[in-house]
Amino acid sequence: MTLDVLYFAWLRERIGQPRERIETDAATVRDLIADLAARDDWHAAAFADLAAVRCAVDQQLADLDAPLAGAREVAFFPPMTGG
């Protein structure tokens, strides 16, 4: 499936781009991370510590075991600091 993957804050900086469109067979967010981390050193560095990574699937907060069936957009970012 085709997915738009978005990155924010230091994940964006480590990967070096704010978004990319990829083809993947990942069934869950965790599978997608494994797929992305295997691409190059920048992706690997961004996903080195999963305790520091949060995600959203189609703009809804999701956990790393969330399924990706039917998803179009997945975003990765550090813990949020609003307010």
Place this chain on the structure above:
Amino acid sequence: MSARVQTAPFDLAAELAGFGAGAGAIVTFTGVVRDDTGAMAALEIEHYPGMTERALSDYGSEAAIRFALTDWRIVHRHGRLAVGEPIMMVATAARHRHAAFQAADYLMDWLKSRAPFWKREIGHDGAAAWVDAKASDEDALARW
């Protein structure tokens, strides 16, 4: 009942004109850029366009149900903000003050750790550092 994300400053008095008509209690909270060390010049706030608006709107609607609000408003800025500038505001209107105070507190706890904003501190020397999320903010959310 509305949520907005913007770079421009907001005018609290203008935001409250006509807000919460008929309510017995209106509570407002304004967050301001603070410098704890004397080394900070500004804050840069990044957000997730699309998701941010949706999340703020969802949290406002949830607060409205939970605390029987008659009105609510969230305005959150992004971009570069100097020390002393307002970052965001929450206003809640209810029949009685207890619900209005509680709803504002609830919304702030959600915005702190579940709204897709990321703060970066910019020093007077130009150095930039991402602000880490605080465990105490996560604990505050857990009490709801």
